[in-house]
Amino acid sequence: MEATLRPPRLLPSGDSAITVEFSQHIDDAANQRVLALDRAMTAAPIAGVTETVPTYRSLLVHYDPCRIEFESLSEKLLALAKIPASPNARTKHWRVPVAYGGENGIDLEDVAKTLNTTLEEIVARHVAGDYRVAMIGFTPGWSYLSGLEKLLHMPRRQNPRILTPPGTISIGGVQTGIQCLAGPSGWHLIGRTPMRTYQLHREPIFLLEPGDRITFFAIDEKSFAEQDKAAERGELVAELMSS
Amino acid sequence: MTRLIVTSIGPASSVQDGGRHGAQRYGLTPSGAMDRLALAAANTLLDNTPFAAAVEIGPFGAAFTARDGGVRVALSGAARSADIAGRPVAFDSSMTIPEGETLNLGFAKGGAFSYLAIEGGITGDPMFGSLAVNARAGLGSPYQRPLQAGDELPAKAASGAPERRIELPQATGEPIRVLFGPQDDEFADEAKQLFLASEWKISPTSDRMGYRLEGPVIKHLHGHNIVSDGTVDGSIQIPGNGTPIVLMPDRGTTGGYPKIATVISADIGRLAQTTAGTGFRFKAIGMAEAQMEAKKFAQLLRSLPDRLRAIESVELNLEALHDANVAGHAVSAVDAETWHPPV
Numbered sequence: 163m164e165a166t167l168r169p170p171r172l173l174p175s176g177d178s179a180i181t182v183e184f185s186q187h188i189d190d191a192a193n194q195r196v197l198a199l200d201r202a203m204t205a206a207p208i209a210g211v212t213e214t215v216p217t218y219r220s221l222l223v224h225y226d227p228c229r230i231e232f233e234s235l236s237e238k239l240l241a242l243a244k245i246p247a248s249p250n251a252r253t254k255h256w257r258v259p260v261a262y263g264g265e266n267g268i269d270l271e272d273v274a275k276t277l278n279t280t281l282e283e284i285v286a287r288h289v290a291g292d293y294r295v296a297m298i299g300f301t302p303g304w305s306y307l308s309g310l311e312k313l314l315h316m317p318r319r320q321n322p323r324i325l326t327p328p329g330t331i332s333i334g335g336v337q338t339g340i341q342c343l344a345g346p347s348g349w350h351l352i353g354r355t356p357m358r359t360y361q362l363h364r365e366p367i368f369l370l371e372p373g374d375r376i377t378f379f380a381i382d383e384k385s386f387a388e389q390d391k392a393a394e395r396g397e398l399v400a401e402l403m404s405s
Numbered sequence: 406m407t408r409l410i411v412t413s414i415g416p417a418s419s420v421q422d423g424g425r426h427g428a429q430r431y432g433l434t435p436s437g438a439m440d441r442l443a444l445a446a447a448n449t450l451l452d453n454t455p456f457a458a459a460v461e462i463g464p465f466g467a468a469f470t471a472r473d474g475g476v477r478v479a480l481s482g483a484a485r486s487a488d489i490a491g492r493p494v495a496f497d498s499s500m501t502i503p504e505g506e507t508l509n510l511g512f513a514k515g516g517a518f519s520y521l522a523i524e525g526g527i528t529g530d531p532m533f534g535s536l537a538v539n540a541r542a543g544l545g546s547p548y549q550r551p552l553q554a555g556d557e558l559p560a561k562a563a564s565g566a567p568e569r570r571i572e573l574p575q576a577t578g579e580p581i582r583v584l585f586g587p588q589d590d591e592f593a594d595e596a597k598q599l600f601l602a603s604e605w606k607i608s609p610t611s612d613r614m615g616y617r618l619e620g621p622v623i624k625h626l627h628g629h630n631i632v633s634d635g636t637v638d639g640s641i642q643i644p645g646n647g648t649p650i651v652l653m654p655d656r657g658t659t660g661g662y663p664k665i666a667t668v669i670s671a672d673i674g675r676l677a678q679t680t681a682g683t684g685f686r687f688k689a690i691g692m693a694e695a696q697m698e699a700k701k702f703a704q705l706l707r708s709l710p711d712r713l714r715a716i717e718s719v720e721l722n723l724e725a726l727h728d729a730n731v732a733g734h735a736v737s738a739v740d741a742e743t744w745h746p747p748v
Contacts (some may be wrong), residue, residue, distance in 0.1 A: 173587035176667035177695035179637045180586040188632050214431045215635040217659055222635025224429075227670075227699040232692050299659030300635060302432045302542045306633075343541060360431070362532070362543055368431040 170195070170220075170243050172236045178225050182239055183220040188336055190308055191247075193296045196221045197373045198247035199239070199289040200310055208238055216372045217297045218306065252361030255403040258340070261386035262288070262353035269350040273316060273333065274351040287314055288331075288352065293338065298368075305361030305370050309319050310338045329354040329390075331378070340376075356389035357400040364396040365381030407474035407563075409523060411556040412507055413464025417518075417612065417631040419674060420527055420558075421553040423456030425535035425544070427656045429635070436537035436544075437654045439518050439613065439677035443704065444462030445480035447522035449709040450479035450499040458525030458536040460552065462519045464680075467510045471502040475563035481571070483678055484517025485713045487556050498570040498716065501563045515576075520696035526607040538654070550566040563618050570592065572712045574705070580688035583641065583666040584695050588631060591663035592643070596623050600665060604684040605649070615642075616676065622647035626662060639676075651676060669695045672704035 173181040182199060185192030200216045203223070210230030225235055234384040262285045263270040268348075274281045291314075293307040310333065318334045326332075326347040332339055334349030341347060342359040359369050370376075381389070393399045424437025438444040438461055460469075466485070469478075476603035479499040482488060487494045495517070499682040502508050513519060529536045529546030548556060589597060600623055605634065606715035608617035629645040636642075640652040642662040651668060652660070667687070668676055679685055692697075 174584050174692060175587045175635070176584055176635050176639050176669060177692070177699045178670050179667075181634060181636075183634070188630065213427055213429055215658060216633045217632075220634045221634050222429075222637070224426075224637070227696040228703050230698055237564070297633070297659065298430065299432045299635075300657050306431050319450070328550070345541070360542070368428070368433075372430065 168262050169240055170199075172239060173220075174232065177232075179222055179224045180232065180235060180239065181220050182243065184243075185219040188218050188308070190297075192219050193294075193308060194247040196245065199243050200243060200372065202245055204212070204240045205240075208235065211236070215299070217299065218308070221315055242356055242373045253373050253375060254371070255358075255377070255402040256325065257403060258355050258357055258376055258378050259372050259381045259385070259389060259399060260289075260353040260355050260378045261381050261383055262331075264329075264383065266383065266386065267331070267353035269332075270352045272324075273314075273350050273352060274328065276316060277313065284314065284352065287311060289378045289380055290339070291338070291377070293378075295370050295372050295376060296337075298359075298370065301341075301343050301345050303358070303370070305340040305342075305359055305376075306336045307340065307376055312338060314338070316350055318348040321345055321352065325379060326351055327354060329356060329358070338368075354386065355400075356386055356393045357398070358393050361393070361396065368397065407476060407560045408472050409476050409478070409502070409558045409560050410470045410472050411552050411554055411558070412468040412470045413554050414467040414556075415463050418465075418467060418549065419461055419462025419463040419538040420458050420529075420545060420548065420736065422458040422535055422618055424654060425533040425537055425539070427531050432658050433533065434539060434541060434655055434658055436535065436539050439653060439675035440482055440520070440704075441518075442573075442674050443518070443520045443678075444522075444674070445706050445709055446497065446573055447479045447481040447520040449682070449713065450481070450497075450527065450571055451477060451522055451524045451527045452566075453522060453524070453707060455703050455709065457522065458529070459520050459522040459527060460558070462510065462513075462521060464513045464517050465520075466512055468507050469502065470507045471560075472557075473480070473504070474560075475501050476501045476560045477566070478508065478679050479522045480510075480519060481522075481573075482519035483513035485513055485519060486511035495570065497573060499566075499568045500570070500619055501565075501673050503570070513680075515680070517680055518685045523558060523560050524564060527558055529559075539600070544567045546615040556604055569713045569715055571709065572714060578685075580686040581672050581679075582669045582690060582698070583639075583687050584669060585666045585689055587634075587667075588663035589665050591626055592623065592665050593629070596625075599623060601647075604686055606684055607679055607681045609681040611681065613653055615652040615653055615656060616679075618630055618649040618651065623649060623665065629662055631663050633659045636664070638668060639670065639673050640664045641666045641668065644669055653677065659728050669698055671698040690730060 171183040181207040274302040296308040332349035333351040421438040424435040605620040
């Protein structure tokens, strides 16, 4: 764990943003530090900082150079990054329904074949996982989850698809993810959730926060259709656990 | 109710403002005007707030008709031929479209985007503080998509205030300034030198998400995949084929290609107005200079009201304004000689 004690690298992203880089790899300990720094900056805002964007390995800090300069902000960020990562009491735990396979997860059979096992085994292992939202990015609500067990790791597709369905649950490399809107993806599509991570005219518009805990449970196609309608009406569909 | 009808419009034309900030952590792109100075100039001509919502008009022609009352508007950004019912009008000035008459705009000259501001600003239902269009996310007001012929923009009845022009710094054709990073260590010194020494052109496949550049191949040291991290307006990504993409306001919030450098904030509008096929170069500067330029740009934006001028004689000024337009105002907004400090 000594890597986690290293100070982060402060990389300029132009004149109005700093990338605070804790690791160059997908690294759970680094992600914990990213989220801890993000929380620290929410708890004690730095004047001139306009927005933060947590990712697996770094925190992008947008700022107004008319209000705070690079050197001064860098010092403050290095000081805050020394605070050890601690569990966030406000982190939510969501149980997310997923219809696996069939039309909802057109790659599930291929994944099972490639990993030399059965569809049932893939689903059983995927729902047994305990995941965390490592970052949200790319398109609105696209949630990248850490915690995928090694047996389910699978390189991304050679040919990304131009259009994949909204709510897709997929596997890409060492990650699993929840995609909200229809869009391109090079990941393996194993199922779909009726839950909307992004839904206008619902409170909250964005359901998940970086750091949230996620577990999945399997539902059948009929339940998917029902819950999809409920979600369209603005219901959360996912279960918020009281942990 | 008074309104402005979009009688004809080309692609890449949409309602834009200062952008949607605060939700990049949820994957929501900021959107907003490609050329913030031009947006602010058009709005200032009408005493609107600088980043009020206006029409961003892409390279093709457009026409707007006033209905149920005259509509006062202002034009800035890439110059075009412009007339109201056949009477020529000038860019970087305000004007009133009489009831039932049409403002006709030709193709953009010497730039890519023009801005049509409406007196009082375009009004609608902001989401995350912005009316800017983000079609993928279903955001934008009054339309959640680029503008089409037949669309209607609410307006207030023309105030009859005296028309004005605005004096903006002249275009300079200086290199686009960049700061190296955040992933310049993914490139050998030779690759960074090649990046700075080469002439680049904007590819015609560019859009509001990113400007693809044509020029030499920039090689990576360790391959083209990095673990995704956050992006900014002006991030210069080098994908697997080695041809740079400069990320623009409709960018993805995170990206997985190494970013060799970042265009300074003061020069993004100038890059946005660089037309496909026009050669340009990059110049690397240091952080202190980049932040000084950002401050000068902010001061230029604040000084816009001091740059307003009365239009005394329409005929006399049309010619002068036309000349100014031909020079375009893909400006070096930070040219010390043309920069006027705010009062």
